[in-house]
Amino acid sequence: MNPSAKRLRIAALLLGSVVCLGSVGFMWIEGYSLLEAIYMTVITVSTVGFGEVRSLSDGGMLFTAILIVSSIGTFTFAATAVTQFFIEGDYRERLRAKRIQRIMNEMNNHVIICGHGRVGEKAVQELQDHAHEVVIIESNEELVKKLRDAGVRALAGDATEDENLVNAGLDRARALITTLPDDAQNLYVVLAAKERRPDLLTISRASNANAVSKLKVAGAQNVIMPDQVGGAHMASLVAIPDVVEFLDHIRIQGADAVNLEEIEVQQLPDRLQSMTLAEIDARNRIGVNVIGLRKASGEMVINPPLDTTLQASMKLFVLGTADQIRRLNDFIGIQSPSL
CATH class of the missing domain: 3.30.70.1450 (Regulator of K+ conductance, C-terminal domain)
Incomplete structure (x- = not known):
C-alpha cells in the first residue's frame, strides 16, 4: 500500500474512533439519543459552529471542551491525508490501475513477466521486439508507475501471490517468465502457475545451480542461470570471438x-x-x-x-x-x- 493511501486509512480509523468515543460520551453524560450524540460529536469535531441539540450541563461542557482539544490534531491529520491522496495523484493512479486491469482481463496469448529487474527488463525488450504482448508483475510501485507512464501494462504486487498471477491473465497467457532474484520465490511462482495451468510454457531464472533441478521438477520447461550464461559468453569471446x-x-x-x-x-x-x-x-x-x-x-x-x-x-x-x-x-x- 502506498504512503498516501495508508495515511488515508489511518485518518479514517482515527476519525471513526473519535466519533464513537464522542457519541458514547454525550449519550452517557447528557442522555442524548444515538442520532443526537453523533450529530453533536460531528459538529464539535468539525468546529462548524452549529448550536447544541439542547443546553449542556457542566459535565457536558467540560466533555465538549476536552473533545474539541483532543480532536483538533485528528481532524487536521485527516484533512491533510485526503488532500494528499488527491493532489499527489494516488487517486488518478488507482483509476489508471483499474483501467489497465480491465485491459488485462481482455488480453489473450500474452506473456507474463514476474519481476522487472535487469533480467526481466531485457526479456520484456526482446518480447516487444518480437511483437508479443507483455504483462509485468512488479512489487516496486514506483517502478510500476514509470512502466505505466511508458505505456507498458504492469501490475503492482507480489508475483508469489496467486491473486496477482490470476489478475495478470494467467488463465489466458501464452507463457510465463519469472525473473525474480530469489530462487525460492521463482519456485513458488512456477508451482502456483503449473497448479492452475499445467500446459503453460514456464521459464524461470535461477541464481543457484542447486535450484535448477527443483525448478524443473516443479514444472519449468526451461531454467536459465544468467551468471552462467554470461560467463560462458565471455569465455567464448576469447575462444571464438568472430563467431x-x-x-x-x-x-x-x-x-x-x-x-x-x-x-x-x-x-x-x-x-x-x-x-x-x-x-x-x-x-x-x-x-x-x-x-x-x-x-x-x-x-x-x-x-x-x-x-x-x-x-x-x-x-x-x-x-x-x-x-x-x-x-x-x-x-x-x-x-x-x-x-
Missing part, C-alpha cells in the same frame, strides 16, 4: 540489420506445404536462407538439404535482413513485427 560477434549480430526479430525467425510450415500457403526446399526456392524468391528445421519428433536438422520435403508439423528457421524477413511475412500472410 560470437557474428551470432550477437543476429537478433531474433529485433532492430538489427540481420534477423532470425522461425516459421511453421502450416503457416505457408497450401500450395507450398508439400514442396521441397528447392521447389520453394526461398533464397531467390525472397532472399532469406533456411538454415535449419525442426521435425515433429523434435529432431533438429542444421542446413537441411534442398531435396527435403516439407511437412505441416515442421518448423523452419530462416535467416535474413529485416526487410527480407518482412517480405517473408508478407509472402506467408502473417503480421510483420516491428523490425
Whole structure:
C-alpha cells in the first residue's frame, strides 16, 4: 500500500474512533439519543459552529471542551491525508490501475513477466521486439508507475501471490517468465502457475545451480542461470570471438540489420506445404536462407538439404535482413513485427 493511501486509512480509523468515543460520551453524560450524540460529536469535531441539540450541563461542557482539544490534531491529520491522496495523484493512479486491469482481463496469448529487474527488463525488450504482448508483475510501485507512464501494462504486487498471477491473465497467457532474484520465490511462482495451468510454457531464472533441478521438477520447461550464461559468453569471446560477434549480430526479430525467425510450415500457403526446399526456392524468391528445421519428433536438422520435403508439423528457421524477413511475412500472410 502506498504512503498516501495508508495515511488515508489511518485518518479514517482515527476519525471513526473519535466519533464513537464522542457519541458514547454525550449519550452517557447528557442522555442524548444515538442520532443526537453523533450529530453533536460531528459538529464539535468539525468546529462548524452549529448550536447544541439542547443546553449542556457542566459535565457536558467540560466533555465538549476536552473533545474539541483532543480532536483538533485528528481532524487536521485527516484533512491533510485526503488532500494528499488527491493532489499527489494516488487517486488518478488507482483509476489508471483499474483501467489497465480491465485491459488485462481482455488480453489473450500474452506473456507474463514476474519481476522487472535487469533480467526481466531485457526479456520484456526482446518480447516487444518480437511483437508479443507483455504483462509485468512488479512489487516496486514506483517502478510500476514509470512502466505505466511508458505505456507498458504492469501490475503492482507480489508475483508469489496467486491473486496477482490470476489478475495478470494467467488463465489466458501464452507463457510465463519469472525473473525474480530469489530462487525460492521463482519456485513458488512456477508451482502456483503449473497448479492452475499445467500446459503453460514456464521459464524461470535461477541464481543457484542447486535450484535448477527443483525448478524443473516443479514444472519449468526451461531454467536459465544468467551468471552462467554470461560467463560462458565471455569465455567464448576469447575462444571464438568472430563467431560470437557474428551470432550477437543476429537478433531474433529485433532492430538489427540481420534477423532470425522461425516459421511453421502450416503457416505457408497450401500450395507450398508439400514442396521441397528447392521447389520453394526461398533464397531467390525472397532472399532469406533456411538454415535449419525442426521435425515433429523434435529432431533438429542444421542446413537441411534442398531435396527435403516439407511437412505441416515442421518448423523452419530462416535467416535474413529485416526487410527480407518482412517480405517473408508478407509472402506467408502473417503480421510483420516491428523490425
